[in-house]
Amino acid sequence: MGMKSKMVCYQCAKCTSGCPVAALDADYNPRRYIRLIQLGREEEAAQEPKLWYCLECLTCQERCPEEVKTAEVILELKNRAFRRGFAPEGLEQVIQVLVDEGRIYPVDEFHNEYRQELGLPPLDEEVGRLAGIIRAAGLAGSEEG
Known part of the structure; x- marks a missing residue:
């Protein structure tokens, strides 16, 4: 991933607490994707079905005190997932x-x-x-x- 900023995420959860999708689905967690990348588990993150729930509303980025580009990271994960055949059916x-x-x-x-x-x-x-x-x-x- 080309986004260096993801490494400064300290998991404060402001992204998730402001996410409209997370408000409707307690299992959706944008910061989880950042954490998986920090742990070197990008492939696992790209294969998660709920990755596709992101609305790309950018609320996560606006709320982040470290200016982590969470929505951009999720979009990149979606692109990787699509290229590897992990896109949602249809x-x-x-x-x-x-x-x-x-x-x-x-x-x-x-x-x-x-x-x-x-x-x-x-x-x-x-x-x-x-x-x-x-x-x-x-x-x-x-x-x-």
Whole structure:
């Protein structure tokens, strides 16, 4: 991990006590991920299913007296987990739909009728441009390997 700041964490728990996810799930603990990294157990941290519960709201970082970038560390762990195949079931399919469609769901008549009821313009069914941007940005996955 490239974040040196994680090593200065002294486990005060301000990150966890302010975390909206931890408030709803007592088993979710952002500082646990920092501690696992401090102990050299990054692989274990990346395989924890609750890692994906992080909302990336940055509350943990704002509350940290040592300015540990907890949310950034968790995001890096998620990226590593994804690359190693530890992503939640269904995430790869959502990403593939995003790459193929340019959004997370295909445009259909139902959605456009609903948008019309809300006074919104219809969505363009041609999303090749959006999918092209996703691919050009390197966000389409690694087709080369």
